[in-house]
Amino acid sequence: MKKGPGMTKRxxxxxxxxxxxxxMAFPLxxxxxxxSERFINGPSNAAARAWLARNQWPDGRLWLWGPSGTGxxxxxxxxxxxxxxxxxxxxxxxxxxAGGRIRVQGNLAIDNAxxxxxxxxxxxxxxxxxxxxxxxxxxxxxxxxxxxxxLPDLASRLRATATxxxxxxxDDLRATLLLSLLADRQLVVSQSVTEWLxxxxxxxxxxxxxxxxxxxxxxxxxKQPITRALAMEMLPDLLTPEG
Numbered sequence: 080m081k082k083g084p085g086m087t088k089r090x091x092x093x094x095x096x097x098x099x100x101x102x103m104a105f106p107l108x109x110x111x112x113x114x115s116e117r118f119i120n121g122p123s124n125a126a127a128r129a130w131l132a133r134n135q136w137p138d139g140r141l142w143l144w145g146p147s148g149t150g151x152x153x154x155x156x157x158x159x160x161x162x163x164x165x166x167x168x169x170x171x172x173x174x175x176x177a178g179g180r181i182r183v184q185g186n187l188a189i190d191n192a193x194x195x196x197x198x199x200x201x202x203x204x205x206x207x208x209x210x211x212x213x214x215x216x217x218x219x220x221x222x223x224x225x226x227x228x229x230l231p232d233l234a235s236r237l238r239a240t241a242t243x244x245x246x247x248x249x250d251d252l253r254a255t256l257l258l259s260l261l262a263d264r265q266l267v268v269s270q271s272v273t274e275w276l277x278x279x280x281x282x283x284x285x286x287x288x289x290x291x292x293x294x295x296x297x298x299x300x301x302k303q304p305i306t307r308a309l310a311m312e313m314l315p316d317l318l319t320p321e322g
């Protein structure tokens with residue numbers, strides 16, 4: 080990592096010095112679980128993975144977009160881990176941070192880039208990265224062409240950025256994703272219930288993520304296993320009718 084004034088990855092976590100300044104108010108996302116080895120590959124994310132594997136992007140920037148639950152944050156976090164990049168959540172940007180000019184040394188990964196809390200902060204970060212020759216990976220639910228930005232300079236910069244997308248998972252990927260989500264939370268669910276959930280949940284990654292989160296919370300609160308009856312009670316808005 081390049082040395083110099085401003086924020087380094089270690090600074091961003093508040094571990095380098097004795098105190099954290101206003102410039103260091105953005106926590107890094109934990110990367111231990113979101114590694115490339117644990118990512119579930121499929122045709123719906125093949126194009127995104129191919130772009131992320133490139134050594135260079137036009138102007139050093141790439142925008143990754145797609146629906147919730149399709150692996151964007153996982154891909155972004157894994158890329159950041161592999162390329163020693165600082166991870167920031169654009170929703171946490173504020174006008175006070177723009178005035179203090181957050182500075183990041185090295186590659187940068189910005190999640191929720193389509194909804195920045197402060198556009199000036201994001202523009203400064205992109206300008207600094209370009210001047211330093213660093214790469215920037217951004218992720219959001221919408222592409223820049225369908226996102227609304229007030230600052231003309233930021234809007235034009237982002238609309239000139241290369242984009243790639245993740246799609247909703249295929250059936251095989253959905254089945255693997257459901258099992259992976261349950262395993263990540265150390266949930267033991269019978270095969271019959273798992274197969275029933277897979278058949279009756281919507282064919283989206285976000286539905287699987289939401290369903291597992293709700294079932295985990297309910298099972299923990301009630302100290303009972305995940306059954307079909309519990310799923311029918313907790314997921315009435317997600318489950319499709321029988322038959």
